[in-house]
Amino acid sequence: MPDPRSDRAMERSAPPCPICGRPGLARFKPFCSVRCADADLGQWLTGQYRVPGPQLDDERESNDAARRVDPEDGVG
Numbered sequence: 001m002p003d004p005r006s007d008r009a010m011e012r013s014a015p016p017c018p019i020c021g022r023p024g025l026a027r028f029k030p031f032c033s034v035r036c037a038d039a040d041l042g043q044w045l046t047g048q049y050r051v052p053g054p055q056l057d058d059e060r061e062s063n064d065a066a067r068r069v070d071p072e073d074g075v076g
């Protein structure tokens, strides 16, 4: 007969792993293991995570780090 308390002991205050859903470890926060942390990084590298926004037409020299705000981009 399984003891429900033993299951509780395994639970930690750490949030569940976003990759596999298992309880995360503080060491690999917020993941449960370095494997899941790598998996998350891989998703970024493979482009699975898409950031909504306008795409750049041409690649210009990224000289100006500051973003320019159009004065006409106000309320219409």
Ligand SMILES: [Zn+2]
Binding pocket: 017, 018, 019, 020, 021, 022, 031, 032, 033, 036
């Ligand atoms: Zn995991």
